[in-house]
Amino acid sequence: MVQDDPEKLSALAKAVDSNEGKKNIDAKPSAAGKKPNKTAIILIGSTVGLILLCIVLTVIGNNTGKPAPVTPLPPFQATMLAGAYGQIVHTASGQPQTLDCGRNAGLTIYLPDGDSAFVRCPADTATLTSLGIDQLPGALDPELIFISAVELNVSPSVSGTVRVEFAPPDVNQLNGLTILHWSGTQWEQQTMERLSATEASTAGIFVFAHR
Numbered sequence: 001m002v003q004d005d006p007e008k009l010s011a012l013a014k015a016v017d018s019n020e021g022k023k024n025i026d027a028k029p030s031a032a033g034k035k036p037n038k039t040a041i042i043l044i045g046s047t048v049g050l051i052l053l054c055i056v057l058t059v060i061g062n063n064t065g066k067p068a069p070v071t072p073l074p075p076f077q078a079t080m081l082a083g084a085y086g087q088i089v090h091t092a093s094g095q096p097q098t099l100d101c102g103r104n105a106g107l108t109i110y111l112p113d114g115d116s117a118f119v120r121c122p123a124d125t126a127t128l129t130s131l132g133i134d135q136l137p138g139a140l141d142p143e144l145i146f147i148s149a150v151e152l153n154v155s156p157s158v159s160g161t162v163r164v165e166f167a168p169p170d171v172n173q174l175n176g177l178t179i180l181h182w183s184g185t186q187w188e189q190q191t192m193e194r195l196s197a198t199e200a201s202t203a204g205i206f207v208f209a210h211r
Helices: 006-027 038-064
Strands: 081-083 086-090 106-110 116-120 125-131 145-155 162-165 178-182 187-189 197-200 204-210
Touching: 106 125, 116 125, 116 145, 145 162, 178 197, 197 204
Parallel strands: 086 106
Antiparallel strands: 081 086, 106 116, 116 162, 125 145, 145 204, 162 197, 178 187, 178 204
């Protein structure tokens, strides 16, 4: 019998210990068998939900969100706007413009080439006309190179000052910039403001040139 045989008892005890150790090893949870983290699952689910929501909203916006059409104004069409200087008019050369001095401080006229003039109230009408070098009433100094010229007519005559501003010159025209005003008999140099503007006490013909 096993009880009477010490060697058999010792072998049986070793076998039991070996089986118990194996059970303990098998009972340890593996890394792969660990329960997933609930917080991680919630975060992943929320992220996926947000991505899906953005996709849906984008599709809906593309199908229903139609931008307002932009219709450009016809070229040279006069448009009256309220600005810091009163009326602002974009118009073709030589078109008379009526001042609304009851509601504005004056009128700014812009020509297609960028030249402009501001006429202060009181006045009834103002006309700004582009001129070529062959339309000038007198010859320029031979050292001057013509850039642009305008004629400003105001009715009734100017009671304050007018401001004439030419379009900015090219970089190769920056040397010796000057603005001249025809006095009726000769060209008079004007005091320049900024790069291409001047104020005068009378209307008339203005020339923008450089050396």
